[in-house]
Amino acid sequence: MYFRKLYTLVFLRNDTHILLGLKKRGFGVDKWNGFGGKVEINETIIDAAIRELKEESCVVVKKCNLKNIGHLEFTFEGDPTMMDVRVYSASIFEGAPTETDEMSPKWFAYTEIPFQDMWPDDIIWFPFMLKGSC
């Protein structure tokens, strides 16, 4: 039996590129990923997605411009917590992606995603996301 914990993960995209951030500390350090983190108590999932994106990249996105594109569940051997990750994408946002204490942002062409420096599961589900089939 697992204890479920809610997380968010946001990807900014345009027709050809996706914004990833290189995690500078903590869980997933030195991996490229979307922007996200834990949903706080008394916070909606979407508010958490907006807050984490801003904290980690300085980009502001409006609720109406966030599209819910997926739901991932991760478990780790010996850990009773299940990470319940709600995934969003947005192509309309305000501000320029800026390095923060947590993340260093960079745009990648869809053909040049750095899977070798990402979580190993990403190569399985990213292609579906990039094709727009989720």
Ligand SMILES: COc1nc(N)nc2c1ncn2[C@H]1C[C@H](O)[C@@H](COP(=O)(O)OP(=O)(O)OP(=O)(O)O)O1
């Ligand atoms: C295991 O595979 C994973 N793949 C991908 N692509 N993303 C993952 C995976 N496991 C977790 N994640 C995501 C989910 C969240 O967006 C982050 C983890 O959040 P974090 O622990 O950094 O949460 P914060 O609230 O920012 O934590 P601190 O404030 O304590 O730094 O990774």
